[in-house]
Amino acid sequence: MTSMKGIFIYLTVLVLSITSLQAQENDRKWYAPDHYKAQFAGNIGFLSVAAGYLHGMGKLETDLYGGFLPKAIGGDDIFTATLKSTYAPWSREINNTYSYKPFSVGLYLSYSFGSQFDTISPNEYPEGYYWWATSLRVGGFLGGSITKQLPNSNAFESMSLYYELGSYDLVFLSYIQNLKSIRIYDVVNLSIGVKMAL
Amino acid sequence: MIMGLMAQSCFEYNPNQIILDDDEKNLTEKYVAEIQAKPAPDTIKMAFMGDTQRFYDEAELFVKDANKRDDITFIMHGGDISDFGLVKEFRWVHDIMSESKVPYLTAVGNHDLLANGKKVYREMYGDYNYTFTYGNYLFVILDTNSREYEFNGNIPDLNWLSARLEENTANRNVIVISHVPPYNSDFDDELEAEYASILANDPNVVLSLHAHEHSYLDEEVYGDGVRYFVTTTVNKEGYALLSLWDDGLSIERVKFDD
Numbered sequence: 001m002t003s004m005k006g007i008f009i010y011l012t013v014l015v016l017s018i019t020s021l022q023a024q025e026n027d028r029k030w031y032a033p034d035h036y037k038a039q040f041a042g043n044i045g046f047l048s049v050a051a052g053y054l055h056g057m058g059k060l061e062t063d064l065y066g067g068f069l070p071k072a073i074g075g076d077d078i079f080t081a082t083l084k085s086t087y088a089p090w091s092r093e094i095n096n097t098y099s100y101k102p103f104s105v106g107l108y109l110s111y112s113f114g115s116q117f118d119t120i121s122p123n124e125y126p127e128g129y130y131w132w133a134t135s136l137r138v139g140g141f142l143g144g145s146i147t148k149q150l151p152n153s154n155a156f157e158s159m160s161l162y163y164e165l166g167s168y169d170l171v172f173l174s175y176i177q178n179l180k181s182i183r184i185y186d187v188v189n190l191s192i193g194v195k196m197a198l
Numbered sequence: 199m200i201m202g203l204m205a206q207s208c209f210e211y212n213p214n215q216i217i218l219d220d221d222e223k224n225l226t227e228k229y230v231a232e233i234q235a236k237p238a239p240d241t242i243k244m245a246f247m248g249d250t251q252r253f254y255d256e257a258e259l260f261v262k263d264a265n266k267r268d269d270i271t272f273i274m275h276g277g278d279i280s281d282f283g284l285v286k287e288f289r290w291v292h293d294i295m296s297e298s299k300v301p302y303l304t305a306v307g308n309h310d311l312l313a314n315g316k317k318v319y320r321e322m323y324g325d326y327n328y329t330f331t332y333g334n335y336l337f338v339i340l341d342t343n344s345r346e347y348e349f350n351g352n353i354p355d356l357n358w359l360s361a362r363l364e365e366n367t368a369n370r371n372v373i374v375i376s377h378v379p380p381y382n383s384d385f386d387d388e389l390e391a392e393y394a395s396i397l398a399n400d401p402n403v404v405l406s407l408h409a410h411e412h413s414y415l416d417e418e419v420y421g422d423g424v425r426y427f428v429t430t431t432v433n434k435e436g437y438a439l440l441s442l443w444d445d446g447l448s449i450e451r452v453k454f455d456d
Binding site for chain 1: 211254286287314316
């Protein structure tokens, strides 16, 4: 029950912060984000939310996600912070309202909070004893998205739905070293998300 | 690909999540019961392997090889089931090991205690320290991964070990099994001599079994009458086959083909 309460507080804070940012939309500061995202799954939380920027001629997005996995769902309460970049070189218009990006590719670096996760090897280990950080995961993904323009909305320019098929360092390494016993879909997972562009 | 994704739960929330199917929980209790359900043979044959960490192809070869024989009573995994302490790795290894014809048990390894591995092992297998009897043998499984507890002086729990040996009033032969051997630098220096003397002072103890070092060792390490045996990793296509009868035992090194 504490984790459900955690989610509730988390979502409330999120909604309040977005709403307060929206109120300032007319005089947006240079650091104000270009969009917000919410994502389900993808190894960066059961649910994660992001603020991000659009750059690289509108083809590159860089987002900072905060994610949460409640114990009731994932066996442990885990908060994550994730920096993610997505490159989508092509955009196709379907009509005035809809467009899609058939292909995107990206990378992320995700940090899991918790005393059981280490970033720098603690003192009791000789140098190089464990070569990876248990708190930090690097992942990559392929995906795509579909966008709807929102001409009647004061708050948002458009809304997009995206999906990603991703994997991450430790399991992908396990896969390429064990091609007989591990299959590619053992190390690939699906995530879906929504992006609200300002 | 899509079917594969759907068959696995295609959504993952964190590499450190602990999501298990019901039949992947409390495996120690389940497999001990399975072993004990059959009357002990005159000669118990225990396959002793270990360190499957990121060696899935080789672990599969081990199971195939073990399944070709019909004399193995049960399998003992000497620890380092996983490499990174991730639930996904534990599940992969369990998928492979559960293809064997006989039950398998585990000793917890240092890699199994990383990240959320401590919780994963507890949920999947059970306690780090446990015992069971079979035939004329008492098997004592012990967590000796002292380094993972910052050498806090409590791991291995030698009070627990002594208490289990004292309970052995039936004078069964005792085999103590743990991942890290006592002379290894990952075993608490301050507890090494005490561990050795507890074993040496109990005439029922016949063997101290370990993994961790990825190569065989078979030696009376402390010259006190206690035989120490370390098994190799499946990555070297090898395992030990122990034959245990009422008043004696032998150990054979088995090589399987890749």
